[in-house]
Amino acid sequence: MSFEQIVFYFFAAVLILAAGAVITVRSAVHAALFLVLAFFTTAALWLLLEAEFLAITLVLVYVGAVMVLFLFVVMMLDINAAPMREGFARYLPVAALVAVLTVVVMVMAVGREHFGLDQFAAPERMSADVSNTRMLGEQLYTVYLYPFEIAAVILLVAIVAAIALTLRRRPGTRYQSVEKQVRVRSEDRLKVIKMNAEERK
């Protein structure tokens, strides 16, 4: 086994264990942290595929921003796990059936016949000076320009919509008026009075 394969199997094993832990650990915070570990190991696997830009972006976007907000929310929830476990045995046969079906479909869809090495040969190793980032950028901004721009606009609409949902005036809420705060000068708040010293009685 070459060194690269050892690295691959190591990260793949950690990834599978972490992904399994995400759905099996009891605490929601631990589950979120295992998801972070899963993202990290995925990024490592992508690095092995020479997709360094995507790997670093995965860490930057999902680990650095999305999961931080996720943790933020999960940490504030006080989830009682006991009611969620009720009826586990009752639904187990249905769940097992669905799980088996999903696995079968997945194996049929992405199995060896469709994605095996005889269908897709392992890509050639690029030389060290090939810039993954530049190649990706050239593809995105020439061949896939319209899909890229449309995706960007859809995301922008989603952002605006999400912000618009929070814009509701609640009666009785006090708001800061930043303009007034900025315009305040020391004379408005503090008055220095000149007076003679009083004689102590």
Next chain:
Amino acid sequence: MFDAIENWMQAFGWLPDGLITLLIILLKIVLLIAPLMGAVAYLTYFERKVIGYMQVRIGPNRVGVFGFRVWGLGQPLADAVKLMFKEVIIPSGANKGLFLMAPVLAMAPALAVWAVIPFGSEMVIADINASLLYVLALTSVGVYGIILAGWASNSKYPFISAMRSAAQIVSYEIAMGFALVGVILAAGSLNLGQIVAGQQGGIWQWYWLPLLPLFVIYFISGVAETNRAPFDVAEGESEIVAGFHVEYSGMPFAVFFLAEYANMILIAVLAALMFMGGWLSPFEGVPVLGDTFLAESSIVWLLAKTSMFLFLYLWFRATFPRYRYDQIMRLGWKVFIPITIVWLLVVGVLVITGTPPWFDVA
């Protein structure tokens, strides 16, 4: 120098090539981390001294070296020894595993980032294509240490601090990212070495001038990202005691400190590399000085520029009162992000039109 060591190791004959490469990389890492930790230790001393003098005090001046009281230069060593021998107290309600893992998660990214930081045109451990992106990705991971410390402590103040810091760091990352996009646009590269190379030709060629708003925003966001005054609401001594590390003692506490100061130095080095020409000399191309050693680019210039930014950190801390939390959010979202977006357009136009003196050589 490393070639010589490699040849010397190969001369033994029995060392495999892979092991030699590994040993050389380890040597480079030690040569980087050891001075960095020294700098961190003496930055704490320097901070106390500088703020002391700014407030007309003397600062630490008792602990000397070998019986000589040299302006208290032994203070960081004494601090380190004291922290190492203190008991590590774990609160009974704490989540023990995460409580002990949090300082590690704060420290590991703070050190790993340094792998791609160049100190000269050849002096870098890992010269990767997308080094700036790598820096951004790893610094964004550092926040987990703070959040987990706050949560795992199972205590009120640390939890408030974790919430504050999560929101603050995610917000300022956006402004910081946009500022870096401006640099990438100007240099046409994600590699830190090439970004410095793009600033050749004296102080007026450096990116601080065409990217001035981005430069200012980058540094202020950097101060916010490292939780330093005036953005230190995560620690907020007067409000929430010490924030996320209230429950920590001994070495875990010290590790948080090391990570914070290593990050400060990192932000300062990055500011020097991206906006102040890195290791390039400010006197490049000046008629009289142009022939002397002053015009040569060297690591000395980089260290001098970094020290300048570190001094700014201390100066801010001694000067400004702490921001109110809603003001921090307003500054990040409603002031910095719009300015950076507008200036990105300006930089784009400057680059496309090849405006001299910065972008005329494509």
